[in-house]
Amino acid sequence: MIKALILQGSDLHRAEERGRIDEALRSSETKLWLDLEASPEEEILWLGKAFGFHPLAIEDCLHRNQRPKLEDYEGYLFAVLHVLRREGVSKLVTDEAHVFLSNRYLVSVHAAPLEPLNRIFERSGKEPELLAHGPSFILHLLSDALVDTYFPLLDALGEEIDRLEDKVIGPPRRGWLNRLFALKRELVLLRRIISPQREVYNALSRREYPFIDQRTALYFRDVHDHLLRASETLDSYRDLLGYILEAYLTAASNRLNEVMKRLTIIATIFMPLSFIAGFFGMNFSAIPWGSRPLFVLALLLVLLLPIVMLVWFLRSGWLGSRNELEDRPRNRRKPY
Numbered sequence: 001m002i003k004a005l006i007l008q009g010s011d012l013h014r015a016e017e018r019g020r021i022d023e024a025l026r027s028s029e030t031k032l033w034l035d036l037e038a039s040p041e042e043e044i045l046w047l048g049k050a051f052g053f054h055p056l057a058i059e060d061c062l063h064r065n066q067r068p069k070l071e072d073y074e075g076y077l078f079a080v081l082h083v084l085r086r087e088g089v090s091k092l093v094t095d096e097a098h099v100f101l102s103n104r105y106l107v108s109v110h111a112a113p114l115e116p117l118n119r120i121f122e123r124s125g126k127e128p129e130l131l132a133h134g135p136s137f138i139l140h141l142l143s144d145a146l147v148d149t150y151f152p153l154l155d156a157l158g159e160e161i162d163r164l165e166d167k168v169i170g171p172p173r174r175g176w177l178n179r180l181f182a183l184k185r186e187l188v189l190l191r192r193i194i195s196p197q198r199e200v201y202n203a204l205s206r207r208e209y210p211f212i213d214q215r216t217a218l219y220f221r222d223v224h225d226h227l228l229r230a231s232e233t234l235d236s237y238r239d240l241l242g243y244i245l246e247a248y249l250t251a252a253s254n255r256l257n258e259v260m261k262r263l264t265i266i267a268t269i270f271m272p273l274s275f276i277a278g279f280f281g282m283n284f285s286a287i288p289w290g291s292r293p294l295f296v297l298a299l300l301l302v303l304l305l306p307i308v309m310l311v312w313f314l315r316s317g318w319l320g321s322r323n324e325l326e327d328r329p330r331n332r333r334k335p336y
Helices: 018-026 042-053 055-063 115-126 128-132 135-148 149-165 174-204 214-280 294-314 322-326
Strands: 002-010 012-014 030-037 069-073 076-087 092-101 106-109
Touching: 002 018, 002 115, 012 018, 012 076, 012 128, 012 174, 012 294, 018 030, 018 069, 030 042, 030 135, 042 055, 042 106, 055 076, 055 149, 069 174, 069 322, 076 135, 076 149, 076 174, 092 128, 092 135, 092 174, 106 135, 115 128, 115 135, 115 294, 128 135, 135 149, 135 214, 174 214
Parallel strands: 030 106
Antiparallel strands: 002 012, 002 030, 069 076, 076 092, 092 106
16 A cells, blocks of 8 residues: 655645656655555565665565664665564564655555554644654654554563562462563564664764754654663563573472472381381291280381371471471561
């Protein structure tokens, strides 16, 4: 789908026909924002012929799956930007926006509908002075809207990491480990998107390109600052998630040790019982095992020995009761 905003003098027009766009390109006084959404290959190839874009840039628009980048061609800039969104409950996906920028036009190409881009396009259609500031100013508005989509996702990730941090202190559950690794994958995806875009906006803010107005370069520096803050937040989340994963594995190991200790105690209790049962069960006629006092003695040993051993284990703290009582914090009233 093709849609365009054409500013001629103070008159702003909307257009969807290729002929109207070709006519606007022939006028040196015209400023243009052309947007292609989910366009077929034939329309993108027409774009390259109408504007004279390099075949490599057109190939990126066709194949997509590109990393964020900024490339300087003769007469225009080509940038690949990324938008983040949630698909379903927990799936994090990214959409690409390919942008061509010159002194006269801004061309945006994207496969999926981008809500921030459509919002800025509609706003520019109602406020002609935005496009009158130049295509680079429109690119700043678009960039600011795209980068703002990162922070709600980062906030949601931070809240989930905080919840997991509170949970892993208790008995570990297998589902938490799966979610921890899913969060690590999301952080890797975010880092792969945000880090290269820092380089893009750092270059746009350095005033090295004639297509970027000097006043607009200051706004790109603000977008770069937002990306720096997002990147620092990502680093803190990654460190915190590493600590949580380490705490989870430590808690699981400690719980396994406790289980093994209790099983070992049970096996230790039954070891003398097995000896008694085996000793008094031997079939030798020379030894008077048919005696009633010996039967009573064996029965008392079987009954009393486990009790004596349990009391000994408890007093020695092997079952953890004494340590737990000593380490348990006393209930104190919180000050108001």
